[in-house]
Amino acid sequence: MRTRRPLVIVDALASLANAFKDIFPGSTTSSLSAADLAAQIEALGPRAALKPKVVPLDETRLAALLYFDQPTPQAGLLIDLWRPVRTSDSHFARAFCRVFNDDLTHVSAALPLNEHWASLEQTRLRRAVARFLNYRPHQMSNWIRAVEDSMALTYEGRAVRHCLIVARKAPKLVQKLQNKFIPLPGGISIENALLREKWIRTVVDGRRVALLGSMHSGNIIGFISLAEVDRNDAALRYAPHETLVPVQAVLGHSAHDVALVASPQGDLFILSGKGSVFQKTHGHWRVLDYEALHERLSLRFREDVVIGVLRAAIDLSFERTGALFCLLDSREDLTDFIPDHGHALAANSHLRRSLRGQNISVWAQRQVITAAAATDGAVVLDKDGSVLDIACMISSPREIARLGLREPSMPGARALAAWRASFRGVAINVSEDGPITVYERGATIGRIG
The missing domain is CATH 3.40.1700.10 (DNA integrity scanning protein, DisA, N-terminal domain)
Structure with missing residues (x-):
């Protein structure tokens, strides 16, 4: 058996880790230790020679195995999704890992990964998608x-x-x-x-x-x-x-x-x-794992409200339109959160008064709410999906001061507003570049794109 050069293994694991960070946003990766890899090979037994490539470890973790051109795994990557692993996750990870291993067999193991590898990398995810979707x-x-x-x-x-x-x-x-x-x-x-x-x-x-x-x-x-x-x-x-x-x-x-x-x-x-x-x-x-966000939000809010707010966010993401949706746990003390809430001379007052009380779970009303979400400011909803305010600026709520937290450095004003709002419930930030990020209590709990 030829000996793997450490540089090749390190490069391959780094490339695989970067790919899975894109495939499963919010996941973390680490290399399997030699002892853990040996344990996986022993547990697989004769199946190791069949190259299973991806092995479920527990409810949230997968192990991706790299074979190079050998009959048994030579290295492995631990992938923690930080959420329950669904069947589709395992199937796509397996399809991607199969393509990745096939590419490794076409690259010389005696040299660092070269420009041939770089050219394969450009088409790898497309080929993995094709393998996952189709029998041809x-x-x-x-x-x-x-x-x-x-x-x-x-x-x-x-x-x-x-x-x-x-x-x-x-x-x-x-x-x-x-x-x-x-x-x-x-x-x-x-x-x-x-x-x-x-x-x-x-x-x-x-x-x-x-x-x-x-x-x-x-x-x-x-x-x-x-x-x-x-x-x-x-x-x-x-x-x-x-x-x-x-x-x-x-x-x-x-x-x-x-x-x-x-x-x-x-x-x-x-x-x-x-x-x-x-x-x-x-x-x-x-x-784009819409279902993961749906399941996460369904733990907090009614099904029709979750579908309504995600439908609006996903549509705006597709259209490359930035927006911020805040689902609050309570209607209390809104002026602490929205300083000009209810003021007669507030900015965008006509729009805000006309949409107050409209519900995002109602199709016709959601069309207007989604269009208005493109206006500067946030869409603030109660837990039943009714608009409390819209096109409004939000400030740092008292909960943040009580917890003694410092505001983090964020990539933009909307992201910081989403972080602030998340201490009152759940905030969904739609970036103008397309990604959707969901915050709760200052932590990222979901991301699409």
């Missing part, structure tokens, strides 16, 4: 790349933003869609449709129309009229934007179907019928 990962990776490439195209001066749904059992989906589906006689390969057929660039806008492709043939077989697709609450919870609820509703017919959506802001979203959502933004892939 090479094809799926090519289709993801075709959508990425199509986003550089324009039509009559407008950026092209395709929406593609790929169905594993396309005939069955067509039967369910009925008159919502319009066939394309003869079909066109997915790559040609996305990159060479100019007329598709204007027909498929992702709002009214989506392309339907067959996973089996690799061809576009027709169009889906999204306006006619029925919406449902399950799709509402997972779609990256309210306008994509019909797309997620179509995927609800099969756990194996996939949608590739280019947003007007230049991001690429991948949605699956399993409820998983991936995003490529600013050149980096992210796993």
Whole structure:
């Protein structure tokens, strides 16, 4: 057996740790000690030779194993999610680790990780997403790349933003869609449709129309009229934007179907019928774990309130619009928290008076609240989702002084306001760059993006 050079192992573990910090925001990583690694190999027994790659350790932790080109693990990484590990977490971590190990076998173990490794790193998460989503990962990776490439195209001066749904059992989906589906006689390969057929660039806008492709043939077989697709609450919870609820509703017919959506802001979203959502933004892939935030907030607030406030935050994140939502435990002493609350001459007084008492869990009212959330200031809600104040500035509440805490250095005024508000309940900060961060009692309890 060849001896692993320590530098290669250290570089590989560092690369894997950085990847998992992106995949699972808020997680922490550390290298498995030699004793812990030996214990894992012993516990796996003959299964170690089958390269399981990711092993659940307990409710919140996973172990990712690196084999290089050896029959048993040579190193390992401990990943603590600081929340319960779900089945989808394990499955995606396993898909990513499999791709990572395959890449290691293509890089010389006698040298430090080189530029060949760097080139593999650029496509690794895309290939892991393709492996996680599909029984034909090479094809799926090519289709993801075709959508990425199509986003550089324009039509009559407008950026092209395709929406593609790929169905594993396309005939069955067509039967369910009925008159919502319009066939394309003869079909066109997915790559040609996305990159060479100019007329598709204007027909498929992702709002009214989506392309339907067959996973089996690799061809576009027709169009889906999204306006006619029925919406449902399950799709509402997972779609990256309210306008994509019909797309997620179509995927609800099969756990194996996939949608590739280019947003007007230049991001690429991948949605699956399993409820998983991936995003490529600013050149980096992210796993958008909406369900983790939903579960965390559901411990404190009613289901309809959680869906309402997260739907608003997720929509604004998609639109690249900053906002701050504060869910308070109590209505008491609001003037300590909002200095000009109820003042006749307060800033934005007409807006604040008109929206006071509106509820974020009611669809029609949420549309106005979400639009108003883009105004400077916070949206302050009670635990039942009713607006207490909006477009208002908040100050440091007395709870912080009583605890003797010093305000931390934060990346922006909205983040600091969210930290302050979290001592009165839960605060949700939506960054203009897209990430959503949730605070409680001054601590980060959840993050998307």
